[in-house]
Amino acid sequence: MQIELLKSDAMGRIERVSDGERCWIRRDTRCARLGLRWFARTAAAREARVLAALAGLDGFPQLISWHEGVLERSYMDGEPMQQAKPSQPAWYRQAHAMLKQMRRRGVAHNDLAKEPNWLQRANGMPGIVDFQIAWWRPRGGKLFRLLAREDLRHLLKHKRTYCAHALTPVEHRVLARRSWISRAWLATGKRLYKLIARRVFGYWDNEGQGRVRN
Ligand SMILES: Nc1ncnc2c1ncn2[C@@H]1O[C@H](COP(=O)(O)OP(=O)(O)O)[C@@H](O)[C@H]1O
Ligand SMILES: [Mg+2]
Structure with missing residues (x-):
């Protein structure tokens, strides 16, 4: 072993x-x-x-x-996003399809702003890991839908970084629209989280590498 x-x-x-x-x-x-x-x-x-x-x-x-x-x-063979820097539109199409599948199964990930939670697998396609703070709500609901939309916004932010030319007009609009949840997070939650994470873990973001796009 x-x-x-x-x-x-x-x-x-x-x-x-x-x-x-x-x-x-x-x-x-x-x-x-x-x-x-x-x-x-x-x-x-x-x-x-x-x-x-x-x-x-x-x-x-x-x-x-x-x-x-x-x-x-x-285990999925591949590299985390901050290393692989996926630049192929096909990667993002597939990642979007994966978010839809997740949503259909009643799962919101809630931690997709972190690059290390996205992989580019050896076959070139995306992988998603780290479901510690995910939600499983098979019956959906308003808050669930909002969180699922936040997952998509985070994917689009990564796309804006590594594959901006392929963003569609609809995707630009989604990026421009800030939900109350992300506004509240930026205003208060993020500060509190940073404080706790620094105190408790000695870091706040993401295994010390890769960016977090809030
Ligand atoms: N199934 C997997 N296949 C490949 N790599 C993985 C897998 N699970 C985790 N990793 C790698 O290990 C890292 C840490 O795992 P993760 O589940 O994100 O732990 P944490 O919750 O502590 O962040 C990931 O960022 C990823 O690079
Ligand atoms: Mg992680």
Whole structure:
């Protein structure tokens, strides 16, 4: 068994595990900082529920197991957005289609402003990871729809950075329209989040690399 540490913080560890034949990702919350262990475990349990709701969809990690604070999910070969800098319109078309599939399954991701949560897979197509703060609302609802729209806005912001020429007039309009939720976030939530994250984790954004587009 080969284990490679991808990330370690107060919420636990992310490892890539390989047994020679297969390769998968393990989120281990048992080593989260003591005061945060319950929180880390709750977030991982949420991720397990969301991944189960996305089972079978291409480009999303598949849930392998969730047991005693350890979540295992399939590995997708590829590079995070901040390295790959996807510039092909096809990548964004596919990413948009993935957001629609997510929405149909009742999932809003809520953390897609972070570049490291997007991958460009080895086949050139997008991948989405990190469902710790995602919502699973099979019955939808107003707030769910708003959050799903925020997911799309975040994708379009990345598109504006790496593939601006392919933005359509409708997409420009979506970007220009700010929802009350993102305004409230910028006004208050983001500051509070930065403060807490700095205090607790020693960083605020995203594994110290890649940008966050709010
Ligand atoms: N299934 C996966 N396939 C490939 N890479 C992954 C996968 N899951 C995570 N990674 C890589 O590990 C990093 C950390 O995983 P993530 O789930 O985002 O943890 P965290 O919640 O701590 O940010 C990701 O940004 C990504 O680069
Ligand atoms: Mg992440």
